[in-house]
Amino acid sequence: MPENLTTLSQSSLQDYQDCPRRFELRYLQRLAYPAIETEPALENEKHQQEGEYFHRLAQQHLIGIPAEQVGRLANTENLQRWWGNFQDFRSLGDFGSLYPEITLSAPLGKFRLVAKYDLIAIEKDRAVIFDWKTYRKRPKNEWIHVRWQTRVYRALLAKAGAHLNSGSPFTPEQIEMVYWFAEFPAEPAKFPYKADQFKRDWDALTKIAEEISHAATSAGSTSLTMNFPKTDEVSKCSYCPYRSYCNRGVRAGDAADAELETEAEELFDVNFEQIGEIGF
Numbered sequence: 001m002p003e004n005l006t007t008l009s010q011s012s013l014q015d016y017q018d019c020p021r022r023f024e025l026r027y028l029q030r031l032a033y034p035a036i037e038t039e040p041a042l043e044n045e046k047h048q049q050e051g052e053y054f055h056r057l058a059q060q061h062l063i064g065i066p067a068e069q070v071g072r073l074a075n076t077e078n079l080q081r082w083w084g085n086f087q088d089f090r091s092l093g094d095f096g097s098l099y100p101e102i103t104l105s106a107p108l109g110k111f112r113l114v115a116k117y118d119l120i121a122i123e124k125d126r127a128v129i130f131d132w133k134t135y136r137k138r139p140k141n142e143w144i145h146v147r148w149q150t151r152v153y154r155a156l157l158a159k160a161g162a163h164l165n166s167g168s169p170f171t172p173e174q175i176e177m178v179y180w181f182a183e184f185p186a187e188p189a190k191f192p193y194k195a196d197q198f199k200r201d202w203d204a205l206t207k208i209a210e211e212i213s214h215a216a217t218s219a220g221s222t223s224l225t226m227n228f229p230k231t232d233e234v235s236k237c238s239y240c241p242y243r244s245y246c247n248r249g250v251r252a253g254d255a256a257d258a259e260l261e262t263e264a265e266e267l268f269d270v271n272f273e274q275i276g277e278i279g280f
């Protein structure tokens with residue numbers, strides 16, 4: 001097993017599922033993940049930075065900094081609108097005990113499965129996972145449901161969340177995941193969980209971890225390119241930052257679609273100290 005591949009996350013698993021070659025370039029070769037080349041470039045980069053900054057504002061408020069104080073940092077039109085929507089959302093009810101920006105992990109085969117949550121809220125015997133999204137398009141629930149994020153976040157909370165529940169693991173039925181869309185505040189996507197889904201998810205995670213481990217370990221004897229082939233679905237390439245490495249065209253895809261397909265990995269790519277210094 002290569003030394004630099006010790007953890008798996010929803011993002012790396014999604015990359016592996018979408019295109020093994022992208023996984024290899026990003027997580028084994030560690031090629032810098034270039035900015036998504038969509039047009040207009042500057043506007044898209046700003047939108048992405050605003051999304052990251054919004055996460056920081058939400059987190060600061062959730063750890064106890066008053067809304068008025070945090071709201072003063074919402075210094076662009078988008079941020080002001082999202083922040084306003086977030087205030088309305090928060091005033092809807094009591095979220096119980098809040099764990100913002102919490103990281104959970106558990107062994108998964110030869111790896112550790114790691115996830116950083118925007119918020120886990122515990123209310124009595126229920127755990128609700130919240131994830132903030134600043135997408136320009138509201139994705140369909142069917143699309144979100146099968147993403148690795150939805151599967152990993154719920155499964156990992158069932159597996160590794162006992163310390164948030166007085167030492168007893170949450171049963172899958174006690175867990176729900178809610179995606180809240182800053183642009184579509186009245187249309188959150190909610191995904192409850194069940195024991196048979198948890199079993200299916202954990203079995204699938206174990207299988208994919210074994211497959212990745214095998215591909216990465218046997219790469220010395222064959223070649224990485226053979227073990228991590230390019231996707232047959234050429235449409236995936238329209239949004240992929242590695243197009244130039246793969247001779248898969250130069251035309252960039254639509255920016256709003258790209259942000260769904262190649263969302264940055266919040267756990268590893270976002271440096272909050274740097275984000276704090278971004279000016280708009």
Ligand code: SF4
Pocket residue numbers: 019020021022025230231236237240241242243244245246248
């Ligand atoms: S350009 Fe296409 S084949 Fe190459 S890494 Fe990206 S998705 Fe995979």
